[in-house]
Amino acid sequence: MTLTQAAPRQRATLPRLHNHASLVVHGQDRTGIVAAVGNVLHDYGANIVSLDxxxxxPQGGNFFQRTVFGVDDLKAALPDIDRDLAAKLGDGLRFTLRDLSVPQRVAIFASKSEHCLLDLLWRQRRGELAVSVAMVISNHPDLAEEVRSFGIPFVHVPSTDKPAAEAEHLRLLQxxxxxxxxxxxxxxxxxxxIERVGVPIINIHHSFLPAFIGAGPYAKAKxxxxxLVGATAHYVTxxxxxGPIIEQDxxxxxxxHTATDLQRRGADVERAVLSRAVQWHSEDRVIRHGNQTIVFP
Amino acid sequence: MTLTQAAPRQRATLPRLHNHASLVVHGQDRTGIVAAVGNVLHDYGANIVSLDxxxxxPQGGNFFQRTVFGVDDLKAALPDIDRDLAAKLGDGLRFTLRDLSVPQRVAIFASKSEHCLLDLLWRQRRGELAVSVAMVISNHPDLAEEVRSFGIPFVHVPSTDKPAAEAEHLRLLQxxxxxxxxxxxxxxxxxxxIERVGVPIINIHHSFLPAFIGAGPYAKAKxxxxxLVGATAHYVTxxxxxGPIIEQDxxxxxxxHTATDLQRRGADVERAVLSRAVQWHSEDRVIRHGNQTIVFP
Amino acid sequence: MTLTQAAPRQRATLPRLHNHASLVVHGQDRTGIVAAVGNVLHDYGANIVSLDxxxxxPQGGNFFQRTVFGVDDLKAALPDIDRDLAAKLGDGLRFTLRDLSVPQRVAIFASKSEHCLLDLLWRQRRGELAVSVAMVISNHPDLAEEVRSFGIPFVHVPSTDKPAAEAEHLRLLQxxxxxxxxxxxxxxxxxxxIERVGVPIINIHHSFLPAFIGAGPYAKAKxxxxxLVGATAHYVTxxxxxGPIIEQDxxxxxxxHTATDLQRRGADVERAVLSRAVQWHSEDRVIRHGNQTIVFP
Amino acid sequence: MTLTQAAPRQRATLPRLHNHASLVVHGQDRTGIVAAVGNVLHDYGANIVSLDxxxxxPQGGNFFQRTVFGVDDLKAALPDIDRDLAAKLGDGLRFTLRDLSVPQRVAIFASKSEHCLLDLLWRQRRGELAVSVAMVISNHPDLAEEVRSFGIPFVHVPSTDKPAAEAEHLRLLQxxxxxxxxxxxxxxxxxxxIERVGVPIINIHHSFLPAFIGAGPYAKAKxxxxxLVGATAHYVTxxxxxGPIIEQDxxxxxxxHTATDLQRRGADVERAVLSRAVQWHSEDRVIRHGNQTIVFP
Structure with a gap:
């Protein structure tokens, strides 16, 4: 299997993001951060498109900032901007700088349920998600044909031998x-x-008020x-x-409604919530902080 | 204190409900119930306004039915309708028949928070709730003036001596x-x-996904x-x-949002959810069954 | 093309609806209708599953009723039930009686946009819509492959010559x-x-508050x-x-949000609203009355 | 009537906003604005609490920025900050700088309907709205007692002679x-x-999809x-x-639901939407731009 042979149509870059980058700054609050960031970007003639x-x-708390900016010939300028920011922001503040014309590469783990998977693939194809889907891995072969019709590699890794499966996963993902x-x-x-894969992991699960622990939650909710039935997308810890909640609905x-109906209604919320969480993550709108998230609109 | 001296404006009867009654039937399903109810009402020339x-x-389950009907001179006809229904429906089915021109008499227990209490009093005064508010009882005196400005008796029963307070409550309510x-x-x-007061009790509490048990739930949610923050109205058991959930949002x-903001947003949902629950209950739309409710729209 | 060769998997009957029928009664209100319906169904040992x-x-208005009931050997009993209902209900009341094990046959007209079409096909395949999709007709060939992958016939009828296209449509649909x-x-x-096709037609369109008439509504809304952006599903007149509104959200x-973002968010609402409208129609929950609808939950 | 004698409890200042100011910048986008603002605020040791x-x-568009910052001894520093910002921002950019410990003074015009008015007064008293209510003016005397129970002046200005009424309004408001x-x-x-009163005016009106023009909109909607029934809060032009829409729901x-029910449900949305619009305006979150608004969360 050659993972790089995904169909070209899924590589679409959102055109308006050519020569644009996101900058996320996160750390201990102090005075002067906005001035420091503003001055560095101004030095490079950057046009700030949005800043949250x-x-x-305000007294010694935590600082979170997301900036999207455009500069001519971004690829050439990024290393210099990165260096200057490191110098100006100093210790106590971490930052990430990312070229928005390069979509984030995503792997999707699925099982037999198609609703969340298909919604992601479909939105990605419509250009609504700023990601490329590198592969879909499932412990069941059922959805292979469906996935491949999107021009996306599907890999069946049975979960019978868990250590072997995880080793195979790591080999494919790293x-x-x-x-x-x-x-x-x-x-x-x-x-x-989770430790070794080294990239963020987003999960979706059903949610109720009150919570129903254990097996058969829809039967218990019924x-x-x-x-109300709901869904929560969160980072996996x-x-x-x-883990930190990204989105809920x-x-x-x-x-x-029967227990089956609850499950179907729940599936609708799950796919909507997961797609929003992936979209916001892929646009660098989500900052993890302890067990919570800051989500810039 | 004379509890019957509540201001007349709160006794307003929804005019369209003159000579109308609600019939709620609940019990073991079998064939022929609709025919039995339909025939009895037809015998009295009743016009069925709604039936849910x-x-x-379908195989040996539970049956739930709410009918609203109008007949000329309802008060005279009700005892006969009641007798005929009892004869036709027989064992295994309970029913309640209620003259809708007589609003249900409600007591409200409050503490220091005003948001849920005021929303109920306002809606009642606007004619949105088919209830009369007989009295407000609180373990704090703070809201006395506010409540009395609606022409509704306010009774302060401190909660310091709980058995004494409950005895006083029962004396006022029974x-x-x-x-x-x-x-x-x-x-x-x-x-x-709960046993001795002998009437349904509706409570409101905040709700989260996931649930946060114990003190300071808003701080934990933050x-x-x-x-999302939410609220659940339920019958007290x-x-x-x-207890059985009536409404959630x-x-x-x-x-x-700070923890205080969460609490304010939560207060908005609480008052809306509680008002809907009280309205639906007062219109006989809610049927308790085990630990759940059937709520007819 | 043989329209009856649609793949078997799309013919799935909701199992719980075996030997169940829906009865919809609509017309001038009078006393005794519930008794009449109840008695006829009771004569056949029918178990009423739901009745709205x-x-x-109440004074000389319009009457709307939807009943779902089960009887043993429904197919044999239906003609007799139909005859008895006609006799008992008499003039001024129309009714339709439908075997719920036979899914309604649906044709979908699409153009280049896939979002509403795919959502219907997916839900139908998942068993969420009690319909069989007989064919998809489009004035553009773009979605042929996608549709056929569901085992559903796709027919390209260009709209260049409108009278010819409509004649072809009628030939395929009637x-x-x-x-x-x-x-x-x-x-x-x-x-x-609309007159000659002789079946209900459901349409979806975007909706705003306020309305934006004419071309480019999303640009105007921006x-x-x-x-808020919304969608309305309605019967076509x-x-x-x-035409009469079935559902809105x-x-x-x-x-x-850019105008493009508005359009995407709008597309999400459109597909959800249209799917709900088709589901409710296919379950006989929607009654047209003048320019409005009664939708039973 | 002495307008300044409103009861002290309505003057409550949100404590966390002591020594904090909002800065709103609006005008033609160019590079370097963030740096300029950041540098000025840094010069005064300001701690930026939020910045949107x-x-x-990005190419020659419009720029919108809202900053909340804290400095020691704000009142002394504000004139200097104002002067420096004017010098650094130059032409093409307007800005407003406001001490957040001073609540905005609001007048409310009401008629006979109480729902929106009471919701505003109640939220103001609870400390949810960062405003002081200077007076309520109505063309009907009905709500006088209700308003005065909040310690707020109520002025009855009949609308029979419109020019005289508007002259009286201006005398009270200016x-x-x-x-x-x-x-x-x-x-x-x-x-x-509108021209002479010289302050922003926020209005609330019901909204439908589609719109229903003219008298009796609820009857037409029915x-x-x-x-769905909705409400729109907007600036009056x-x-x-x-005028520019601030909030909708x-x-x-x-x-x-009867036409009366639609109106009641509509009233619930109206009061919620108007309160949110007033809150956001009073916190300087809303920027008018042409016929639209930018609303920072």
């Missing part, structure tokens, strides 16, 4: 992707895998007569389903 | 009200009180970075916050 | 379908075509700075975009 | 308020009044069978109901 900034506590998305993958990732249900 | 029916399992609403009352009712929040 | 009824005015869905078809149907947008 | 910036076109809110005032303001309705 948030401080969680160096090839910037983001891993679990589109209803339904398998628990080992802490070692039994309790909930009026070793604490299962407890709910949909209304009634007593007339 | 639901069966949770025989005087059809429904008790906890509008952010913040005190736990004893199982004995720490976790939730993107001995299992605190675990959520509102969107962001990282920029 | 609405009267728009006798073959129960519903026509315009999934962003973007062509105006002649009054004669210029006006709307905060000769008054373009003015909106999504929130901000100043930061 | 938007450009509607110099006394920073914002005028029309809380279902139902009277058309003359272009001359007739058309709309599934001479084009009635056509909708609520779901069904065929079972």
């Amino acid at each position: 900034q948030y401080s969680d506590n 160096g090839n992707v910037d983001l891993l998305v679990l589109a209803r993958y339904m398998q628990i990732l080992s802490g070692e895998f 039994e309790r007569g909930v009026k 070793e604490d299962l389903d407890e 709910v949909v209304r249900v009634t007593h007339a | 029916q639901y069966s949770d399992n 025989g005087n009200v059809d429904l008790l609403v906890l509008a952010r009352y913040m005190q736990i009712l004893s199982g004995e009180f 720490e976790r970075g939730v993107k 001995e299992d605190l916050d675990e 959520v509102v969107r929040v962001t990282h920029a | 009824q609405y009267s728009d005015n 006798g073959n379908v129960d519903l026509l869905v315009l999934a962003r078809y973007m062509q105006i149907l002649s009054g004669e075509f 210029e006006r700075g709307v905060k 000769e008054d373009l975009d003015e 909106v999504v929130r947008v901000t100043h930061a | 910036q938007y450009s509607d076109n 110099g006394n308020v920073d914002l005028l809110v029309l809380a279902r005032y139902m009277q058309i303001l003359s272009g001359e009044f 007739e058309r069978g709309v599934k 001479e084009d009635l109901d056509e 909708v609520v779901r309705v069904t065929h079972a």
Whole structure:
């Protein structure tokens, strides 16, 4: 399998982002950060398209900033901008600088459920997600044909031998992707895998008020007569389903919905929430901080 | 204090409900119930305004039906209709028949928070809730003037001596009200009180995905970075916050909202959800069944 | 092309609807209708699964009722039930009786936009829509491969010669379908075509508050700075975009969304709204009355 | 009448905003604006709490920026900061600098409807709106007692003689308020009044998809069978109901809602939308630009 042979149409770059970069600054708040960033970008004749900034506590809190800017001949200028920012921002502040004309490379893990996976592939093809989908990996072969019809490689890695599967996953992913998305993958990732894969992982799971722990959550939600079912997209950490929340949404249900209906309505929310989370992540709008996220609009 | 001296403007009857009654039938499903109900009402020349029916399992499940009908001289006809329905429906089916021109009498328990209480009083005064508010009881005196400006009795019953307070509550409520609403009352009712008060009790509490147990839920929700805060209105049972859910809703929040902001946004949802729950209950739209509710639209 | 050769997997019948029928009664309200319907169904040992009824005015208004019931050997019993209902309901009330194990046959008209079309095909394949898709007709060939991958016939009928196109449409549709869905078809149907095709037609269009008439509505909405974009699904009448509304929804947008973003967000609402409208229609939940609809939940 | 004698509790300043100011910059985009603002604020040791910036076109478009910052002894520093900003920003960019510890002074025009008015007064008292309510003016005396119970002056100015009424309005408002809110005032303001009053005016009106022009919109919406009713808050311009939109929202309705029900549901949306619009305006989050608004979150 040659992972680089994905169909060209999925490589589409959002044209307006040519010669544009995102800059994300995150760290300990102090006075002068805006001036420092502004001065460096001004030195390179950069035009700031958008700038969002948030401080969680004006007295010694944390600072979060996302800037999108354009400069002529961005590729040539980026290393210099990077160097100057490092010099001006100094310790206590981390930053990432990214050429927005290069889409982030994503791998999607799926199982048998298609709803989240197809929604991502379809939006990517329509140009709504600023990512390229490098591959889809599934522990079941069912969705192979569907995925390949999008011109995207599909790799079947059975989950029967988990250590072997994770080794195969790492071999496929390392160096090839910037983001891993679990589109209803339904398998628990080992802490070692999360550590070694080295890229952010986004998961989607159903959510209820109140929460229903354990197996058969939709049956339990039906039994309790909930009026809303929801979904939560979050970054994966070793604490299962407890990582920083990126996005949530709910949909209304009634007593007339069966447990199957709840599941279908839930699937609609899941695919919408996961797609938004992936989109925002891929546009560098999401900053992780402790167990929460800052999401710039 | 004479509880019956509430200002007349709060007794307003929804005019269109003159000579109309609601009939709620609930029990074991079998064939022929619709025919039986239809025939009895037809015998009295009743005009059926709306009828909603639901069966949770066509094979031997549970049957739920709400009918609103009008007949000339309803008050005279009701006892006969009641007798005929009892004869025709037989065992295994309970029913309640209620003259809709008589608003349900409600007591509201409040504490220091005004948002849920005021929303109920305003809506009642505007004619949006088919209830009369018999009294407001609070363990704090703060809201007395506000409540009395609506022409509604306010009784301050401190919660320092809980058995004494509950005895006082029972003395005020028994025989005087059809429904008790906890509008952010913040005190736990004893199982004995719930048993002895003998009327349904509706409570409102904040809700999150995931749930945050214990004190300071908004601070915890902020720490976790939730993107939605919500509220759940439910009937009170001995299992605190675990009774049948009547209504739920959520509102969107962001990282920029402080814990105080979350609480304010939460207050907005709480008052809306509680008002809807009280309205639906007062119009006999809600049927309790096990730990769930059927809510007819 | 043999239209009956659609792949078997799209013919899936919702299993729970075996031996179940829907009955929709609509006409002038009078006393005794519920009794009449109840008695006829009781005579056949029918189990009523759900019943929703609405009267728009208790004094001489219009009556709307939807009943779902099960009987053993439905196919044998239906003609007799039909005859008895006709006798009992008499003049002034129309009714339709439909075997729910036979999915409604749908044709979809599309153009170049895929979002509404694909959402319908996916949901149909997932078993969420109680319809069989008999064919997709488009005035552009672009979506042929995509449609055929679902095992559904795709027919390209160019719209260059409109009378010829409509004649071809009628030849393909008449006798073959129960519903026509315009999934962003973007062509105006002649009054004669609407008349002759003889089945309901559902259309989807974007909606704004306020409305923006004419070409380029998203550019105008952007210029006006709307905060919501929406979609409306409605039955097609000769008054373009003015037929009875089945379903509407909106999504929130901000100043930061470009006209293209508005269109994408709009596309998400369009596909959701159209799918709900088709689902509700196919389950006989929608009753047309004058220029409005009654939609039973 | 002494307008300055409003009860002290309504003057509450949000404590966290002590020594904080908002800076709004708006005009023609060019490189270096962020650096200029950042440098000026840095010179005064300002801590930037939040900064949001938007450009509607990176090539020669319009620039919008809202900054909230804190400095020790703000009142002393503001004139100097103002002078330095004027020097650095130069022509083509307007800016406003405002001490956030001084609440904006608001007058509310009402008629007989209470829902929007009371929601504003109540939120103001709870500390949710960073405004002081200087007075309520109504063309009907009905709400006098209600308003005065909040410790706010109520002035009855009949609308029978419109020129006289507008003269009286101007006499009361000029110099006394920073914002005028029309809380279902139902009277058309003359272009001359809008010009002479010299402060922004926010209005709320109901909204539908599609729009229903003229009298009795709820009856028309009912007739058309709309599934959503909504509200739009906007700045008032001479084009009635056509000014820049600040906020919109909708609520779901069904065929079972009467025209009166639509109006009540509409009232709920109206009060929520108007309160949000006033809140955002009072926190300097809304920038008018042509016939649209930029609303920073």
